[in-house]
Amino acid sequence: xxxxxxxxxxxxxxxxxxxxxxxxxxxxxxxxxxxxxxxxxxxxxxxxxxxxxxxxxxxxxxxxxxxxxxxxxxxxxxxxxxxxxxxxxxxxxxxxxxxxxxxxxxxxxxxxxxxxxxxxxxxxxxxxxxxxxxxxxxxxxxxxxxxxxxxxxxxxxxxxxxxxxxxxxxxxxxxxxxxxxxxxxxxxxxxxxxxxxxxxxxxxxxxxxxxxxxxxxxxxxxxxxxxxxxxxxxxxxxxxxxxxxxxxxxxxxxxxxxxxxxxxxxxxxxxxxxxxxxxxxxxxxxxxxxxxxxxxxxxxxxxxxxxxxxxxxxxxxxxxxxxxxxxxxxxxxxxxxxxxxxxxxxxxxxxxxxxxxxxxxxxxxxxxxxxxxxxxxxxxxxxxxxxxxxxxxxxxxxxxxxxxxxxxxxxxxxxxxxxxxxxxxxxxxxxxxxxxxxxxxxxxxxxxxxxxxxxxxxxxxxxxxxxxxxxxxxxxxxxxxxxxxxxxxxxxxxxxxxxxxxxxxxxxxxxxxxxxxxxxxxxxxxxxxxxxxxxxxxxxxxxxxxxxxxxxxxxxxxxxxxxxxxxxxxxxxxxxxxxxxxxxxxxxxxxxxxxxxxxxxxxxxxxxxxxxxxxxxxxxxxxxxx
Amino acid sequence: xxxxxxxxxxxxxxxxxxxxxxxxxxxxxxxxxxxxxxxxxxxxxxxxxxxxxxxxxxxxxxxxxxxxxxxxxxxxxxxxxxxxxxxxxxxxxxxxxxxxxxxxxxxxxx
Numbered sequence: 001x002x003x004x005x006x007x008x009x010x011x012x013x014x015x016x017x018x019x020x021x022x023x024x025x026x027x028x029x030x031x032x033x034x035x036x037x038x039x040x041x042x043x044x045x046x047x048x049x050x051x052x053x054x055x056x057x058x059x060x061x062x063x064x065x066x067x068x069x070x071x072x073x074x075x076x077x078x079x080x081x082x083x084x085x086x087x088x089x090x091x092x093x094x095x096x097x098x099x100x101x102x103x104x105x106x107x108x109x110x111x112x113x114x115x116x117x118x119x120x121x122x123x124x125x126x127x128x129x130x131x132x133x134x135x136x137x138x139x140x141x142x143x144x145x146x147x148x149x150x151x152x153x154x155x156x157x158x159x160x161x162x163x164x165x166x167x168x169x170x171x172x173x174x175x176x177x178x179x180x181x182x183x184x185x186x187x188x189x190x191x192x193x194x195x196x197x198x199x200x201x202x203x204x205x206x207x208x209x210x211x212x213x214x215x216x217x218x219x220x221x222x223x224x225x226x227x228x229x230x231x232x233x234x235x236x237x238x239x240x241x242x243x244x245x246x247x248x249x250x251x252x253x254x255x256x257x258x259x260x261x262x263x264x265x266x267x268x269x270x271x272x273x274x275x276x277x278x279x280x281x282x283x284x285x286x287x288x289x290x291x292x293x294x295x296x297x298x299x300x301x302x303x304x305x306x307x308x309x310x311x312x313x314x315x316x317x318x319x320x321x322x323x324x325x326x327x328x329x330x331x332x333x334x335x336x337x338x339x340x341x342x343x344x345x346x347x348x349x350x351x352x353x354x355x356x357x358x359x360x361x362x363x364x365x366x367x368x369x370x371x372x373x374x375x376x377x378x379x380x381x382x383x384x385x386x387x388x389x390x391x392x393x394x395x396x397x398x399x400x401x402x403x404x405x406x407x408x409x410x411x412x413x414x415x416x417x418x419x420x421x422x423x424x425x426x427x428x429x430x431x432x433x434x435x436x437x438x439x440x441x442x443x444x445x446x447x448x449x450x451x452x453x454x455x456x457x458x459x460x461x462x463x464x465x466x467x468x469x470x471x472x473x474x475x476x477x478x479x480x481x482x483x484x485x486x487x488x489x490x491x492x493x494x495x496x497x498x499x500x501x502x503x504x505x506x507x508x509x510x511x512x513x514x515x516x517x518x519x520x521x522x523x524x525x526x527x528x529x530x531x532x533x534x535x536x537x538x539x540x541x542x543x544x545x546x547x548x549x550x551x552x553x554x555x556x557x558x559x560x561x562x563x564x565x566x567x568x569x570x571x572x573x574x575x576x577x578x579x580x581x582x583x584x585x586x587x588x589x590x591x592x593x594x595x596x597x598x599x600x601x602x603x604x605x606x607x608x609x610x611x612x613x614x615x616x617x618x619x620x621x622x623x624x625x626x
Numbered sequence: 627x628x629x630x631x632x633x634x635x636x637x638x639x640x641x642x643x644x645x646x647x648x649x650x651x652x653x654x655x656x657x658x659x660x661x662x663x664x665x666x667x668x669x670x671x672x673x674x675x676x677x678x679x680x681x682x683x684x685x686x687x688x689x690x691x692x693x694x695x696x697x698x699x700x701x702x703x704x705x706x707x708x709x710x711x712x713x714x715x716x717x718x719x720x721x722x723x724x725x726x727x728x729x730x731x732x733x734x735x736x
Contacts (some may be wrong), residue, residue, distance in 0.1 A: 605728045605731070
């Protein structure tokens, strides 16, 4: 155990070093060097994480205390790392998927200048550092530092091509929306501090009896507000689709595999707290469900390859929150893991397509790509199967455990979730068939340039495809004679309130029904889209979906416009007329007054003397009569 | 003689001085008028000191009487010094400009 303690700090520290080297040496490093440094540090972190993982596998958990971050009379906040089953699992996901995406990026970003290339890797390393801080933090404050760090890196990377105004606006949108959520998180931390005087996970969970029911509900709700911002849930989800402005590997790493799951991690980490707040759990469940459904319907009609995946991510995150809301924490964490694999795979696959098509993202201009991009096609296909939940791929197991949990909780929720799962299959296969099947709809030039991506991109795709296919086996339910290793692994950290009580027959029927439904949907999508011809959207409902339920427009009109009107009022009336008026008025009055008074200084001695005499007379009169 | 005659004379002298300063433009005459005002004040001081010398105030406190007279001497000394400096200025002014008109001397303006 001591060994673990001595080196855990290296796991986040290595990416930080990588960030510093790449960031400071960006003018002198060659592209090759910055790629090697950027990926290498993550590889080392991954190896260390593996070591830590096997060390905590036996159920160990450890709190590594380094120094006191804040040490004042009434409380102490230490710089602590919590090493246990949950954090080590996330460490593996972050560094493992992170490493593959770094390798992929070396090829994907090869068109950038050496300076920008190093900047890209510096940001990416900084992101991994923050994310590791987030999952390793031993208290809410360290978690929050990481939380803010990933938000910053997300902003920097979305706006990586900052010369495009739309991209910088997307970055700003992501940052502002995250900030709204962060405020809730921060308030929750303050609330905890004021009531308990500590933010250490272990101490907080040990002292929950000191909190009233109102406190717990309030704290959990505020934490959930933070999670809705970071993990793109209603009402703060609109930033994530816009975040696709960033380079595709960034979308894969930050906006699919890791950062957006921070909210789920945080709630899973606080599971003891949430188990005591049934109201919050209800809210989380419904918000998750609504988000899953809303985003899935929007994804049906999107024509940008990355936008479809972005809405799919929002929808899958909704599924995870649904699982959290039903007390099914392990299913949520399980889905985070499998989703990290198949969604990173899908994003990287779309990146490969975009790379081959020379930055074309509109699927209306694609089609028939499978003949020229074999590896991308096959891996993308596996990703689609996994996300749709076809057994025995990973998505099947994780989504099924969420659905089973929902079924036991509430039949209506189950029905909606199942419907959403069918939608997922539909839009994913729509994307697949439109992109890879049928005939090519782009220009001749694009077709001639179309090529399979280099091996630095296809190898991560293959690895992720294998992982997406087999990752489900870590938690085979007892139904199939599995040992549920993940559940056992996580059980020291997570108090699962959800326990399956269903008979095996019911479970088989639910699973079978779901799989048959999804297969039918896939078949339907195949028939509908195998020879797709782009056409104008005509139905009103289709238009609504294509325009994302007009949520952005709604936010614009009820929040942004009034805010801008208020800002304009303050700008033109209060600032220009009021404050500037007073300041300028004082200046003008002095100026005018002095110009008038100046006339007294005529230079004529006679005048001065006259005034002097008059003054003396006035003084006399005052002296005599008053 | 009653004190009011002295006061009347002093007021008359002072007023003549003021009017002279206000109305005349010749620097030397203005100067003389200033002297007139100073001397009107001197006259008053001496008159009051003489008046007080015989009153109960002056008898119990003789320094009131002598103070006024010493003050008059001071004024005369200062006036003499002022005349020396003032006339010198006027002479220098005349050498430079060949005028002693004070309204002409507004060159500090602007």
